[in-house]
Amino acid sequence: MSQIVEIKVPDIGNYTGVDVIDVAVKVGDKIAVDDTLITLETDKATMDVPADHAGVVKEVLVKVGDKVSEGSVIVKVEAADAATTTQTDEAPAKAAATVPAATTAKPVAVNVPDIGNFSNVDVIEVDIKVGDEVAVDQTLVTLETDKATMDVPSTVAGKVTAVHVKVGDKVSEGSALIEVAAASAPAAESATQDQKQAAEIKKQVAATPSAENNELRAEIKSHVSQAFGSSDIDEKGFEKAHASPSVRKLARELGVDLARVSGSGRKGRITPLDLRNFVKEVMQKVEHGGAGTALGGGLDLLPWPKVDFSQFGEIEVKELSRIKKISGQNLARNWVMIPHVTLQEDADMTELETFRKQLNKEWERAGLKVSPLAFIILACVKALQEFPEFNSSLDGNNLILKKYINIGFAADTPNGLVVPVIKNTDKKGLKEITQELADMSKRAREGKLKPQEMQGACFTISSLGGIGGTGFTPIINAPEVAILGVCKSQIKPSWNGKEFEPRLQCPLSLSFDHRVIDGAAGMRFLVFISQLLADFRRVTL
Numbered sequence: 001m002s003q004i005v006e007i008k009v010p011d012i013g014n015y016t017g018v019d020v021i022d023v024a025v026k027v028g029d030k031i032a033v034d035d036t037l038i039t040l041e042t043d044k045a046t047m048d049v050p051a052d053h054a055g056v057v058k059e060v061l062v063k064v065g066d067k068v069s070e071g072s073v074i075v076k077v078e079a080a081d082a083a084t085t086t087q088t089d090e091a092p093a094k095a096a097a098t099v100p101a102a103t104t105a106k107p108v109a110v111n112v113p114d115i116g117n118f119s120n121v122d123v124i125e126v127d128i129k130v131g132d133e134v135a136v137d138q139t140l141v142t143l144e145t146d147k148a149t150m151d152v153p154s155t156v157a158g159k160v161t162a163v164h165v166k167v168g169d170k171v172s173e174g175s176a177l178i179e180v181a182a183a184s185a186p187a188a189e190s191a192t193q194d195q196k197q198a199a200e201i202k203k204q205v206a207a208t209p210s211a212e213n214n215e216l217r218a219e220i221k222s223h224v225s226q227a228f229g230s231s232d233i234d235e236k237g238f239e240k241a242h243a244s245p246s247v248r249k250l251a252r253e254l255g256v257d258l259a260r261v262s263g264s265g266r267k268g269r270i271t272p273l274d275l276r277n278f279v280k281e282v283m284q285k286v287e288h289g290g291a292g293t294a295l296g297g298g299l300d301l302l303p304w305p306k307v308d309f310s311q312f313g314e315i316e317v318k319e320l321s322r323i324k325k326i327s328g329q330n331l332a333r334n335w336v337m338i339p340h341v342t343l344q345e346d347a348d349m350t351e352l353e354t355f356r357k358q359l360n361k362e363w364e365r366a367g368l369k370v371s372p373l374a375f376i377i378l379a380c381v382k383a384l385q386e387f388p389e390f391n392s393s394l395d396g397n398n399l400i401l402k403k404y405i406n407i408g409f410a411a412d413t414p415n416g417l418v419v420p421v422i423k424n425t426d427k428k429g430l431k432e433i434t435q436e437l438a439d440m441s442k443r444a445r446e447g448k449l450k451p452q453e454m455q456g457a458c459f460t461i462s463s464l465g466g467i468g469g470t471g472f473t474p475i476i477n478a479p480e481v482a483i484l485g486v487c488k489s490q491i492k493p494s495w496n497g498k499e500f501e502p503r504l505q506c507p508l509s510l511s512f513d514h515r516v517i518d519g520a521a522g523m524r525f526l527v528f529i530s531q532l533l534a535d536f537r538r539v540t541l
């Protein structure tokens with residue numbers, strides 16, 4: 001007979017009525033010992049509650065938003081030994097009838113689709129497992145590039161018979177993700193994802209030259225001390241860290257303070273990949289020498305100050321979005337590695353604004369509303385054609401001059417800044433650019449841009465025109481060599497030779513890579529754009 005086991009909330013200290021913020025299992029799931037069932041959150045920390053029995057989940061008794069205490073029943077599980085026990089000799093025919101049949105349908109492979117020119121893309125989430133029923137368009141895995149995250153949906157419906165990827169893997173177009181069939185044979189129990197990754201990390205770390213002679217932990221602690229000022233584990237911080245038991249165990253073995261590791265998992269959970277990246281960063285400093293190597297790009301910078309801000313007053317900790325984490329790293333690299341020069345110029349937009357309002361009336365029936373940015377994009381296309389060194393990229397001692405023009409524009413979204421790219425902009429008119437601007441801006445805010453729609457830019461425009469400002473220093477988006485910043489147009493007095501008259505002036509800020517472009521060329525480029533916007537008829541010349 002089947003044995004149903006209740007798994008309850010274990011000893012969680014003196015806490016009662018603790019919030020359930022995540023439920024990681026559902027009815028029908030196969031679980032192993034130490035698999036996370038739910039995540040709890042107190043006023044001081046989050047904690048995973050692991051399974052203490054393996055088997056098949058028959059009932060889930062909690063949901064997100066519930067409050068639980070020690071002894072609260074989380075799930076009811078058909079114990080693994082009972083679930084796999086065959087029937088007694090008294091009913092062999094019945095037993096044969098209840099054993100799941102072997103796969104009869106030929107499995108269909110689901111592979112990574114076209115994801116642009118990206119390769120070796122990180123798998124950051126796997127949302128399915130063997131035995132799950134999947135539908136068409138259901139998310140299978142989530143990938144992360146240096147510019148965006150993307151969900152990969154299923155192209156077929158059925159039961160998952162094999163999963164070929166795990167969190168931390170790298171995939172490219174065509175890589176096998178899963179196999180799906182109408183029916184499947186029973187799947188063997190496997191170790192949890194975190195446990196498997198932890199084992200892999202141990203192997204990788206052990207293979208590092210710096211880990212010889214069993215000195216790995218001492219070396220890690222030594223260089224953590226150089227980077228952070230101390231190698232001691234903050235026990236309170238370690239306890240509060242949101243991580244699974246296997247990750248905690250591995251962190252202890254490596255002497256890594258989890259309080260210093262940023263979690264990229266759901267609700268800030270520290271994954272084995274996060275721990276591996278932290279160790280890798282420290283080991284890079286061992287390999288290359290110098291405390292500032294990993295944190296400061298070889299500049300021998302002082303360690304980042306670690307301050308307990310709560311000692312000065314009330315604080316709130318808010319995790320950066322994934323987009324801000326990635327873009328922040330790119331911006332820091334670009335600012336440090338590219339010698340920026342920024343020039344300022346005002347563009348007289350008076351006549352152009354009159355023309356824009358006229359067009360908006362004419363295009364109103366078509367539902368189109370042209371923005372000043374559309375005109376600025378066309379002006380930049382003309383300027384890139386006139387000054388080809390601005391449409392280039394630096395590759396060592398070579399300058400790559402591009403014969404195409406793709407314009408990127410910075411789009412403000414709830415999760416941070418992204419840069420959609422309008423392809424072949426030199427072959428498009430004002431109306432088509434207006435349509436693409438509106439469409440891509442909307443999908444950027446909704447997080448629906450495809451990776452290939454955010455790559456291949458030759459030149460980027462960062463517009464704050466809808467907000468304000470009189471100028472700023474935009475950071476170049478490598479491997480581009482220049483970027484144009486735009487602020488809000490303002491009415492200013494302008495001398496016409498006889499008197500001052502009110503004119504609509506738009507502040508422009510051009511940053512460029514001084515290794516490729518000198519100051520005179522930069523100012524000519526900026527003045528050229530300003531002249532085009534002052535008299536847009538010049539675009540046709």
